[in-house]
Every structure is written in structure tokens, then in C-alpha cells.
Amino acid sequence: MADFVVGLTGGVASGKSEVSRRFEALGVTVVDADLVAREVVAPGSDGLAEVVQVFGEGALDAQGALDRRAMRARVFGNERERRKLEAIIHPRVRRSMRSACAAAPGAYAIAAIPLLAETGRGAYRWLHRVLVVDVPESVQRERLMRRDGIDRALADRMIAAQATRASRLELADDVLPNDGTLADLATRVVELHTKYCVLAGCD
Structure with a gap:
């Protein structure tokens, strides 16, 4: 059971998914x-029934x-x-994430919440720390343009x-700069993992 939960967030194209994979590899x-947002409105769920x-x-x-497209429109x-x-x-x-984190094996778990800054930390009072994956906006723009094949104007709007x-x-309680190499990122994730293990009281 994980009694310590780290919230992971960051802007679009900051590398949150890669950071998540690195922690999972550990x-x-x-x-x-x-x-989780997809699961709570899956066919047969009470969430979908309420929608x-x-x-x-x-x-x-x-x-x-x-119908996600229709609802977005x-x-x-x-x-x-x-x-x-x-x-x-x-x-x-939030309820599902909290339960899943609490039930996770190991001394700590990570809750990946892309829009944590938009929602506010108050909605996630059960987080013990917040880790922000941080890159300059110029790097976000470059990655978005390359990843999505879009122009600068659309990247800036996103x-x-x-x-x-x-x-x-x-x-942020912790900031993970991610404008370097994948090797740099791997080193930083290992350092943070060691830190969280200490804070969470890993055996």
C-alpha cells in the first residue's frame, strides 16, 4: 500500500509521459x-449514466x-x-485516482495530473508533493510543432x-527540468526516486 503520493504535472509537450515511463521502469x-477520465465514463459506468x-x-x-467529439463540440x-x-x-x-494510488504496491505512487495547475492543488489535498516537469516555452513550441506537424501560431495558442x-x-515542491538529453532526464528521475523513497520510508 502506497501511503505517499506525488502529483506529476507539466505543460503540453514538456515530457510528462516520458517521465512517467521512467518512474514506471523503476x-x-x-x-x-x-x-482514469476515460474509465469513469466507460459504457456501463454510473458516470456515463449521469452524463x-x-x-x-x-x-x-x-x-x-x-461521443467525445460531440461532447467536445x-x-x-x-x-x-x-x-x-x-x-x-x-x-x-479524483476518487478513483486516490483509491488506485492508495492500493498501489510500494511505499509511494505517482498521480499524473496534466491540468493540476488549472484545477488547483486544493482539489487534490491527498497529494504529499507536487513534481513539475518544466521546460521553457520556446522548447514547448518547438516540440509541439515537430510532434504534431503544426505551425507556430497554433503551437502558441495551445x-x-x-x-x-x-x-x-x-x-511545485520539486522541479524536473527537461530541456536536456534523455540521459539527463534518466539521471534526474533516479535522483527523485531516491528522494521519494526516503520521504516515503521505503524499506
Whole structure:
């Protein structure tokens, strides 16, 4: 049972997924908010039933699953609709993540929460520390353009749509710079793993 939980976050194209993989390679359980968000509205779930109750049958696709494209179009630019959807999904995600982290083997687990800065740490009071994967915006832009095959203007809009770098760093107990090589990243992850093992009281 993991009694110590580290929240992992960072901006788009900062390398959060690679950091998660590095911790998993060290035997650490990583619970991913994006994956959990899909699970809590999977076919047959009470989360999906509530979405249908609130938004109607139009929220479903032909197979009876959540029609994500239709729902994105419905809530995009509509604050009231977006908040209704978030009120269904977000509490379930937090509860599921907390349970999964608590049940994880080992002395500590990682909760990967991409939008932690946007949500606020207060919604995740059970986190013991927050680790921010940090890169300069220029690096984010370059990676986004290369990864997604987009132009600079769209990359800048994607970055601007998220919390600022400064607001993420304000949340941080630990900062992992990720503008170097993969070898640099691997070294830093091992150092953090050692630190968290000490804090969590690993055997």
C-alpha cells in the first residue's frame, strides 16, 4: 500500500509521459488522470449514466459509448455546459485516482495530473508533493510543432490555453527540468526516486 503520493504535472509537450515511463521502469505505479477520465465514463459506468441523464442520448455514439467529439463540440466555448460535464467527471476521477494510488504496491505512487495547475492543488489535498516537469516555452513550441506537424501560431495558442509556466512552478515542491538529453532526464528521475523513497520510508 502506497501511503505517499506525488502529483506529476507539466505543460503540453514538456515530457510528462516520458517521465512517467521512467518512474514506471523503476517499479513505481503511475496513475494517469487522462486514462482514469476515460474509465469513469466507460459504457456501463454510473458516470456515463449521469452524463446521459444531464445531456441526453445525444451524448452517446452509435455503440453506446460517450461521443467525445460531440461532447467536445457541445461544451467548447460554453462555460455552463463545460462546468456541468466537469462536475460529473472530475470528482469521480479524483476518487478513483486516490483509491488506485492508495492500493498501489510500494511505499509511494505517482498521480499524473496534466491540468493540476488549472484545477488547483486544493482539489487534490491527498497529494504529499507536487513534481513539475518544466521546460521553457520556446522548447514547448518547438516540440509541439515537430510532434504534431503544426505551425507556430497554433503551437502558441495551445500553450496559451493552459496555465502559465509561472503558475505551475508555484505549485511545485520539486522541479524536473527537461530541456536536456534523455540521459539527463534518466539521471534526474533516479535522483527523485531516491528522494521519494526516503520521504516515503521505503524499506
